[in-house]
Amino acid sequence: MPLIQIHDLTRRYVMGTETVHALRGVSLSIERGEYIAIMGPSGSGKSTLMNLLGCLDSPSSGYYELNGVNVAHMDDNELAEIRNREIGFVFQSFNLLPRSDSLHNVELPLIYAGIPSDERREQAVEALTNVGLADRMHHKPNELSGGQRQRVAVARALVNNPSIVLADEPTGNLDSRTGEEILGLFETLSRRGNTIIVVTHEEEVAQHARRIIRIRDGLIAADEVNPNPRAAMKFAAALSAPASS
Amino acid sequence: MTLVSEFKESVLIAWAALRANKLRAGLTTLGIVIGIVSVTLMGTAITGLNAAFKKSLAGISADTLFIQRFSWMTGETEWRMSRNRRELTLQNAKDVARLATLVSAVSVESQGGGTVSVGRKQARGVWVEGNDEHSLMVRGLSLSAGRWLTESDIQAGRPVCVLGSYLAERFFPYGGVIGSKVKLNDMNLEVVGVMEKQGSFFTGFNLDNQIVIPITRFTRDFARFPDFTIMAKVRDLSQMADAKEELRGIMRKLRRVPPDRDDDFAINQQDALVNFFNAVGGTIAAVGLFISGLSLFVGGIGIMNIMFVSVAERTKEIGIRKAIGAKRRTILIQFLVEAATITLGAGILGLVIAWPLTLVVDRFLAAEMPLWLVGIALVVSVLTGVVSGFLPAWRAARMNPVDALRAE
Numbered sequence: 001m002p003l004i005q006i007h008d009l010t011r012r013y014v015m016g017t018e019t020v021h022a023l024r025g026v027s028l029s030i031e032r033g034e035y036i037a038i039m040g041p042s043g044s045g046k047s048t049l050m051n052l053l054g055c056l057d058s059p060s061s062g063y064y065e066l067n068g069v070n071v072a073h074m075d076d077n078e079l080a081e082i083r084n085r086e087i088g089f090v091f092q093s094f095n096l097l098p099r100s101d102s103l104h105n106v107e108l109p110l111i112y113a114g115i116p117s118d119e120r121r122e123q124a125v126e127a128l129t130n131v132g133l134a135d136r137m138h139h140k141p142n143e144l145s146g147g148q149r150q151r152v153a154v155a156r157a158l159v160n161n162p163s164i165v166l167a168d169e170p171t172g173n174l175d176s177r178t179g180e181e182i183l184g185l186f187e188t189l190s191r192r193g194n195t196i197i198v199v200t201h202e203e204e205v206a207q208h209a210r211r212i213i214r215i216r217d218g219l220i221a222a223d224e225v226n227p228n229p230r231a232a233m234k235f236a237a238a239l240s241a242p243a244s245s
Numbered sequence: 246m247t248l249v250s251e252f253k254e255s256v257l258i259a260w261a262a263l264r265a266n267k268l269r270a271g272l273t274t275l276g277i278v279i280g281i282v283s284v285t286l287m288g289t290a291i292t293g294l295n296a297a298f299k300k301s302l303a304g305i306s307a308d309t310l311f312i313q314r315f316s317w318m319t320g321e322t323e324w325r326m327s328r329n330r331r332e333l334t335l336q337n338a339k340d341v342a343r344l345a346t347l348v349s350a351v352s353v354e355s356q357g358g359g360t361v362s363v364g365r366k367q368a369r370g371v372w373v374e375g376n377d378e379h380s381l382m383v384r385g386l387s388l389s390a391g392r393w394l395t396e397s398d399i400q401a402g403r404p405v406c407v408l409g410s411y412l413a414e415r416f417f418p419y420g421g422v423i424g425s426k427v428k429l430n431d432m433n434l435e436v437v438g439v440m441e442k443q444g445s446f447f448t449g450f451n452l453d454n455q456i457v458i459p460i461t462r463f464t465r466d467f468a469r470f471p472d473f474t475i476m477a478k479v480r481d482l483s484q485m486a487d488a489k490e491e492l493r494g495i496m497r498k499l500r501r502v503p504p505d506r507d508d509d510f511a512i513n514q515q516d517a518l519v520n521f522f523n524a525v526g527g528t529i530a531a532v533g534l535f536i537s538g539l540s541l542f543v544g545g546i547g548i549m550n551i552m553f554v555s556v557a558e559r560t561k562e563i564g565i566r567k568a569i570g571a572k573r574r575t576i577l578i579q580f581l582v583e584a585a586t587i588t589l590g591a592g593i594l595g596l597v598i599a600w601p602l603t604l605v606v607d608r609f610l611a612a613e614m615p616l617w618l619v620g621i622a623l624v625v626s627v628l629t630g631v632v633s634g635f636l637p638a639w640r641a642a643r644m645n646p647v648d649a650l651r652a653e
Contacts, residue, residue, distance in 0.1 A: 056568060056646045071342045076643075077572045084570020095650070099261045111254050112570040156569070 001068065003163055004030040004053065008063035009072075011048050022048040024218035025062070028038065028076065030197070032163070035190040035229075036144055037209035038199045039151050044204035045218040047168070054166045055079045067163050076109025084112050092169035094149040096141040101155045102128060102152045105135040109160045127155040131185060155187055158194070167198045171205055183208045205229075251575055259583035262555065263590075264428065273551040274591040277626060280541030281595025282602070285622050287537040289603045291530045293612035298522050307515045308482050309383060310348075310489055311495060312341065316511035330509045333473040335460065337499055338377075338551035343477055344495045347488035348477040350377035353460055361456055362428045363416040369594065371412065372455040373429065375463025375471065383476045391423045391438030394459050397442040398437075402461035407438040411453035429456060431467050483516070541625070544591070545633040552584050552637035563641050564649030577642040584634025585627045592626025 006182045011023040019239065022045045030036060040046040051057040052064065055071055058079070071082055088109075089095070096105045106127050110120035128137055131151040141149050150170060157165050167186070171179030190196050190210075198209060206212050207230045214222040283648075314330050339354035345351065355375040361368045364434050380386075381393040389410065398405055406427065413422045434456075443452035464471055468589045479488040489512050496502075496510050556563070563576055571579075596619055606612040 029489070051647050056567070056650070078573045079572075080570050081568060083568060089568050091650070095561070095568070097562060097565060109569045112566075112572075113248060114250065117250070141576065153617060 002029045003032045003034075003067060004027055004028065005063070006053075006066040007063040008065060009049075009052060009059045011045075011052060011057070012060045020239075023052070023059070026215075028213070028220065028223070030195070032195055033193050034199070035186070035196045035208075035210045037206035037212045037226075038197060038215060039201065039203070039206045039212060039223075040215035041201060044215045046199055046201075046215045050166065050197075051167055052166070053197065054081045054089060074220055075082060082114075084109055084160065086163045088160065088165045089154050090150065090157050090165065090167035090170045092171070092172040094141065094146075094191075096149060096156075097154055098141055101138045101140050102133060102144070102155075104157045105141070105152055106159050109156060113160060120131075123159055124155075126158040128152070130158070131155045136194070139199045145178070146174050147181055150174060150182050151185065152179075154182070158189070164195045164197060167196065169200055169202075170198060171200075171202070180207070231237040248578075249501065251578055255575075255579045255582035256586070258479055258579055259586040262559075262583055266555075271306045272621060273547050274587055274594065276544030276547040277541070277588050277591030277629060278595045278598065279543040280537075280629070281592045281622055281626055282599045283537035283540050284534065284598040284625065285618065286602055286606065286612075287533045287598060289599075289612040290548075290606060291526075291533060292615060292618065293607070294529065295526060296613070298526050308479050308485070309515070310477045310479060310485075310492060311513040312337075312477065312492060313511055313513055314472055317513045327509075327511075328368050329400045330498065332470065333475060333510065335464070335473065337474065338475045339494070340499050341492065341495055342379075343475060345488070345491055347480055347484050347491050349480045350379050350383050350478045351384070352377050352383040352476050354380055354384075354476060355460060355463055355468065355473050357463075357468050357471070359430050360418075360455075361412060363425070366416055368412060368415060368454070370454075371429075372409075373467065374455060374457045374464070375458050375460040375467065376457045380457070380476070383478045386443075387441045388438050389441040391436070393438055399459045399461055402459055402465055404432065404434050404462060405437045405459065406434040407440060407457040408436055409453040409455035410442040411441050411451055412456060413439040427456075429458065430467070432458075432462075434458060443528070468544070487552065488516070514524065541629060544588075545629045548584055548588060549633040549636060551587075552580060552634045553640070555583065556580060556637045556641040559641075560644065560649050560652035563644050564646050564652065567644070567645045567646035568650060573642040576644075579630055580638030580641050581634050584638070585630035588626045588630030588633075589623065591625050595626070598620055 006026060006028040009023055009028075010021070013020045020098070024045075026049060038046050038049060048057070052059055052105070055066070055074075056079075058074070059072055062072065063070065066082065069088055071079065072194045074082065083089075088179060090174060097108070100108075103121070103124055106124040107120050110123060125134075125137065128134060131154050133151055133155065136144060136148060136152075141152070144152065154165075157167075165186070170182055170186075174182065186196050186198065187208065196209075198205065200206055206224065210226050210229050212222070212224055212226050213220060259514075260637075312333065314333060315327055321556070335353060338351060342351035354377070357373045357375075359371055359373045361371045376384075376394060377399050378394050378396045381388070388407070391407070393407060394405065397403075406429065408416075408422065408427070415421070416427065417425060422436050422439055427434050427436055440453070458467070477488070477492060479485055492512055493508065496512075497508065500509060502509055568578065599622075600614060603612050603614045
């Protein structure tokens with residue numbers, strides 16, 4: 001059974017008297033362990049698709065099954081629970097809590113999941129160690145470099161063992177070398193079996209994925225396998241500790 | 246997510262948020278501090294006032310029935326009808342004391358005004374009481390020195406007196422009052438006792454500007470045909486009505502009132518006065534608390550305002566938290582706790598300020614800050630935070646995560 005099954009998904013926004021059709025009927029199926037890039041220029045609907053995939057938003061119509069559960073008609077609180085359990089977000093602007101240190105930022109999903117404090121501390125430490133930040137646990141975001149911040153964000157995305165890691169322009173705010181580092185991290189995660197969806201408008205970033213979905217005008221324009229994905233492994237090896245799970 | 250850990254996390258967040266905005270939180274707190282101070286002070290003043298009420302009421306003895314010629318509640322027509330009533334007599338008092346079973350003590354008294362002098366010092370308009378040996382107990386008085394009138398003082402009509410504390414201090418500031426001689430009008434009297442300080446009655450009437458002489462002496466040398474009041478202390482407050490009925494029967498018999506005629510005397514009691522005091526006290530309390538509550542209300546509006554700002558500022562944070570799995574309830578609790586933390590801090594600060602102020606007020610008016618008032622003040626401050634924080638917190642909780650994340 002596929003991890004994600006989407007059928008004829010649409011999303012309309014009403015803006016004043018106008019209705020904007022951001023997605024006009026998208027059907028898609030994603031298997032567990034895939035590494036996918038969703039591409040498209042701005043205004044194509046790729047952000048809308050990402051918001052729907054990430055359960056941040058509900059579709060106007062259509063069917064969305066995530067890990068065997070139909071989430072298309074869930075309410076706010078149910079979606080929050082699904083996000084907490086199934087999805088790890090990595091954002092372009094990192095979106096860490098500025099006043100909390102790395103450890104607390106990574107712990108946050110576990111707090112909302114109701115995990116007891118010693119257990120969640122342990123898991124958060126492990127997640128930070130896995131992204132090579134064992135020595136930065138008590139640093140606040142403004143004491144970290146951009147790449148380190150994004151690695152904290154990746155650790156936070158992974159700490160709950162989600163079904164999907166959903167990354168929205170994850171390298172957009174990083175220089176190319178640090179961007180490569182993050183992409184290398186994704187590669188490692190993908191090798192370990194994590195499902196990764198990267199939303200980007202950069203061809204170079206998309207080329208790292210093994211499947212590329214192109215969106216244009218609210219529809220899927222192309223959905224193809226990337227025959228030879230670019231490797232960023234030379235950084236990845238240095239970054240991650242041996243897999244623990 | 247369990248409520249407990251949610252709450253713990255919220256407290257930590259609130260603390261961090263407040264620390265990040267110390268000045269702002271401090272200024273906002275000020276409104277609540279002022280509110281709590283004024284409410285607390287009003288509370289202490291009211292408690293003090295009530296204590297003073299109670300003391301005064303004890304002074305005028307709520308458990309006492311007053312047998313008199315006239316009712317306290319007479320209108321003018323009744324007054325004309327009853328003004329020809331016969332006076333009560335000392336013998337009446339003795340008979341009542343002998344016959345009544347539901348009362349613990351009976352005394353007789355009469356009042357007037359006179360001038361007291363010692364040497365050249367003079368006090369005019371002194372309240373003169375003719376009392377008997379039971380009056381001390383029935384009137385609920387106590388002595389600070391000497392003794393009360395004895396049975397033999399009364400029987401013999403001895404020229405002795407008991408002074409109110411005000412008179413004693415005025416005439417004998419250096420002590421030596423017992424055994425001294427004072428003059429009431431033209432009467433030479435020996436001081437045998439001094440009453441304990443009673444303070445002023447609400448009307449400003451000085452209860453300590455009083456001299457007590459034997460009732461027999463009173464009728465002989467002070468007022469020839471006085472109006473007596475027979476005071477009967479009821480054994481049990483719950484039997485007030487029965488006791489009144491019993492006394493009525495006794496008095497009718499003593500005064501030979503035919504069965505078809507109305508009473509030619511009245512039995513008064515303090516109910517009306519007590520009710521009046523309670524009503525006045527209640528009104529003062531309500532108005533006072535309302536007015537001081539207004540300042541708390543204004544403080545609450547300040548909190549609401551600042552919480553709206555806080556929510557707007559942290560829209561992004563709310564978005565992040567929601568994306569990561571915070572439910573509406575979680576966000577709601579987070580901001581409610583933040584608001585309540587501000588107001589609780591303000592409440593504690595307010596109490597710290599109000600406490601010494603209470604001591605100052607206490608010098609003018611009996612004021613106290615009982616523990617329950619402290620508890621109420623803290624509960625009220627937390628409630629103010631929760632109530633005024635609710636709207637902003639609700640707005641935060643209902644935010645759409647996509648929009649919130651987009652905020653800068």
